[in-house]
Amino acid sequence: MANAVDMIPPPDLLSLAADFTWRSGPDFRIDEISPLDVGCDPAVIQMLRGAKLDRLAQRTLYPAQGEHLGQLLMRLAPMRDIALSFAPREGAVVNFTLTGTPAADGGYVGVGKVWSGRPFDEQHRGELVELLERAEANRNREMRLREEADVLLASLRALIQPSPLADKCAELFSLFARLLRFDEALVVRRRTRDELLVVVATDPALSGMKWPDGDIISAALMGEALVIADMATLKEWPQFPESLRRRFRNALVAPLTIGTEAAMLVALHRTPGFFEPAQLALMQRLSLIATQAFEVDEQKNILINTAKLATLGELMTVIAHEISQPLSVIAMAVKNAKLALESENERQNSVGSAEQAIVVSKLDRIHTQALRAGEIISAIRTLAHPDRRTLGLRPVSVTEIMDNIRHLTEGSLRNRGIQLICEAPPYCRPLKANPVSLQQVFLNLVVNARDAIAEYCSNRNEPTRGEIRITVHDDRISDRVLVEVQDTGGGIPGDVMNRIFDAFFTLKEVGHGSGLGLSICRTLMTDMGGTISASNVGDGAVFRLEIPAYVEDAASGS
Amino acid sequence: MSSVKEKPRAKSPTILVVDDDEDLRSELVELFGRIGYNVLEACNGIEAVEIARERRPDVVLMDVGMPQLGGVRAAEIMTLLRHTEQVVLMSGNPELVAEAASHRGLAPIVLNKPLSFDICRRVIDSLAKPGA
Numbered sequence: 001m002a003n004a005v006d007m008i009p010p011p012d013l014l015s016l017a018a019d020f021t022w023r024s025g026p027d028f029r030i031d032e033i034s035p036l037d038v039g040c041d042p043a044v045i046q047m048l049r050g051a052k053l054d055r056l057a058q059r060t061l062y063p064a065q066g067e068h069l070g071q072l073l074m075r076l077a078p079m080r081d082i083a084l085s086f087a088p089r090e091g092a093v094v095n096f097t098l099t100g101t102p103a104a105d106g107g108y109v110g111v112g113k114v115w116s117g118r119p120f121d122e123q124h125r126g127e128l129v130e131l132l133e134r135a136e137a138n139r140n141r142e143m144r145l146r147e148e149a150d151v152l153l154a155s156l157r158a159l160i161q162p163s164p165l166a167d168k169c170a171e172l173f174s175l176f177a178r179l180l181r182f183d184e185a186l187v188v189r190r191r192t193r194d195e196l197l198v199v200v201a202t203d204p205a206l207s208g209m210k211w212p213d214g215d216i217i218s219a220a221l222m223g224e225a226l227v228i229a230d231m232a233t234l235k236e237w238p239q240f241p242e243s244l245r246r247r248f249r250n251a252l253v254a255p256l257t258i259g260t261e262a263a264m265l266v267a268l269h270r271t272p273g274f275f276e277p278a279q280l281a282l283m284q285r286l287s288l289i290a291t292q293a294f295e296v297d298e299q300k301n302i303l304i305n306t307a308k309l310a311t312l313g314e315l316m317t318v319i320a321h322e323i324s325q326p327l328s329v330i331a332m333a334v335k336n337a338k339l340a341l342e343s344e345n346e347r348q349n350s351v352g353s354a355e356q357a358i359v360v361s362k363l364d365r366i367h368t369q370a371l372r373a374g375e376i377i378s379a380i381r382t383l384a385h386p387d388r389r390t391l392g393l394r395p396v397s398v399t400e401i402m403d404n405i406r407h408l409t410e411g412s413l414r415n416r417g418i419q420l421i422c423e424a425p426p427y428c429r430p431l432k433a434n435p436v437s438l439q440q441v442f443l444n445l446v447v448n449a450r451d452a453i454a455e456y457c458s459n460r461n462e463p464t465r466g467e468i469r470i471t472v473h474d475d476r477i478s479d480r481v482l483v484e485v486q487d488t489g490g491g492i493p494g495d496v497m498n499r500i501f502d503a504f505f506t507l508k509e510v511g512h513g514s515g516l517g518l519s520i521c522r523t524l525m526t527d528m529g530g531t532i533s534a535s536n537v538g539d540g541a542v543f544r545l546e547i548p549a550y551v552e553d554a555a556s557g558s
Numbered sequence: 559m560s561s562v563k564e565k566p567r568a569k570s571p572t573i574l575v576v577d578d579d580e581d582l583r584s585e586l587v588e589l590f591g592r593i594g595y596n597v598l599e600a601c602n603g604i605e606a607v608e609i610a611r612e613r614r615p616d617v618v619l620m621d622v623g624m625p626q627l628g629g630v631r632a633a634e635i636m637t638l639l640r641h642t643e644q645v646v647l648m649s650g651n652p653e654l655v656a657e658a659a660s661h662r663g664l665a666p667i668v669l670n671k672p673l674s675f676d677i678c679r680r681v682i683d684s685l686a687k688p689g690a
Contacts, residue, residue, distance in 0.1 A: 320650060321623075321650045324650050324671045325579055325582060327672040328671055328672040328673040329581045329582045329585055331672065331673065331674065331675060332582065332586060332673070332675055333581075333585050335585075335589055336588050339589070340592075343592070370672070371674050373672075374671075374672030374674075377672065
């Protein structure tokens with residue numbers, strides 16, 4: 001509490017009719033204020049305590065001296081009956097006048113009178129009304145922001161709930177509906193090659209719908225949010241299903257990211273022009289939240305896949321061990337049989353009959369095949385445990401690999417009406433590679449090409465027909481040999497091109513691809529010092545393999 | 559093949575084949591018999607150690623994963639007691655086995671399973687018949 005002597009205003013002020021005394025520091029903050037009369041409204045005292053005079057100046061209703069309060073303050077001039085007005089609550093108005101003189105410390109000392117309850121005077125009614133209206137508008141704006149914040153907060157809460165993706169989306173959509181007031185909302189993403197599907201929708205009738213290619217999707221995939229005032233003006237409008245065209249005309253679109261894949265969030269309304277461009281910012285914020293929802297789900301899937309893969313790896317190791325034993329027995333037994341035949345011939349001093357020669361060649365074949373199966377088993381085990389991957393690079397003939405691939409895939413390709421064409425120059429340098437790995441890479445690419453062609457044809461309701469072409473280019477100058485595997489399966493969609501080598505990414509139907517094939521190819525190629533890349537040519541995809549050519553090591557001599 | 563039989567030899571080398579898989583062991587025994595070895599067999603590490611003590615084989619070809627006494631441990635015992643000169647191990651994970659053996663101060667040759675007899679024979683011949 002301040003000292004009582006200080007609080008006594010100068011005598012000329014005391015002579016005025018006053019309800020309270022006040023005093024401000026050099027920063028114009030009202031440090032001390034105390035009522036002189038019990039009838040004085042305590043709310044006014046409370047409001048003024050700690051308030052700053054220069055802020056109060058904005059509320060000046062009536063500068064009795066013909067000068068604005070702010071200007072008086074700047075000059076530290078005495079003030080007289082400066083009328084100020086406040087509307088602390090709806091309907092209530094507080095008016096009061098301040099009178100004061102500059103104090104020695106740079107502040108003011110003065111008195112004030114409250115004129116509460118009614119407008120200060122008729123002359124200023126207009127200004128008061130304007131103030132009230134402004135306050136009202138501000139209150140509405142605050143309400144809207146608060147609602148928006150509420151929804152965003154509730155969305156975040158929904159996001160961290162451990163509920164399934166569908167439930168989460170439904171909850172998010174119902175929250176968003178409060179803000180955007182759309183009729184229906186949906187998420188469109190690329191499900192399979194070339195097909196945009198509605199994966200989540202507020203109306204179950206819409207989910208699973210095919211979304212036509214066109215301006216909307218290309219804008220969204222470019223990361224652009226947009227309002228479509230009237231969807232009927234779009235060039236893809238006729239391609240929308242009748243049911244959708246009848247119900248909706250207005251759309252609000254925001255890009256969405258699922259994993260690293262572009263998708264979009266669409267809000268629909270029946271009235272053209274219902275959504276305003278101002279809502280785009282909000283829509284984008286919502287799409288950010290939806291992105292998170294999908295992200296969380298995607299992460300969970302990857303975790304499940306990783307766990308599955310770990311189990312698979314263990315399983316592989318066990319299987320590999322269990323199979324390698326019988327394979328060894330087969331190989332040994334065949335060798336024994338062959339040696340037995342030969343020693344028999346030796347005893348009789350004959351070369352053996354023609355049939356015997358056939359038997360021996362068959363035994364040789366069984367022996368080689370058993371060993372090859374063994375090598376594949378080892379390769380699988382190697383993949384299951386990449387840290388144990390051994391290189392074993394040696395000269396490999398690319399034509400031999402192509403022959404093997406032809407034998408391995410011929411049956412399944414012929415059944416599907418797909419032709420495998422292998423082209424290699426008459427002389428090609430051997431490759432420096434691990435034959436099992438290289439064969440695996442080729443096999444993966446051919447099988448992928450086969451599946452792509454089959455799906456492409458079935459999507460167009462055509463009988464499966466196509467061509468897989470393996471071409472070897474050897475310029476015999478560079479240190480690498482180039483192999484291209486080209487198909488006619490419609491190519492790889494541009495927006496996923498950079499993801500195809502990622503583990504767990506697949507364009508095949510759910511449950512059909514592990515999403516590991518190309519990732520394994522890349523790993524194997526990198527291990528062998530080669531590279532793999534993909535592009536689209538014509539109506540198909542081309543995978544380019546660059547494999548180091550084998551160079552005879554002069555030092556080794558052999 | 560014929561050269562093996564005709565080659566005059568003062569003494570055939572002895573090999574001990576150790577594997578718990580009856581089929582694989584009998585095939586190996588038969589094969590080494592055909593190419594002129596005296597073949598002994600054992601179905602686990604304990605038996606292998608006992609036979610090695612009595613018969614002192616020139617070379618031991620042994621599986622790693624066996625009940626009772628595994629190949630790496632048996633190889634350690636045989637080498638320490640000097641019951642044999644050479645131990646060759648067979649395993650599906652040759653890198654891991656070589657690693658495990660090196661921790662015990664051994665540096666055995668480890669053959670990859672599934673086994674190719676031609677490779678196996680080349681290795682065994684080079685160990686058992688140093689002059690050949």
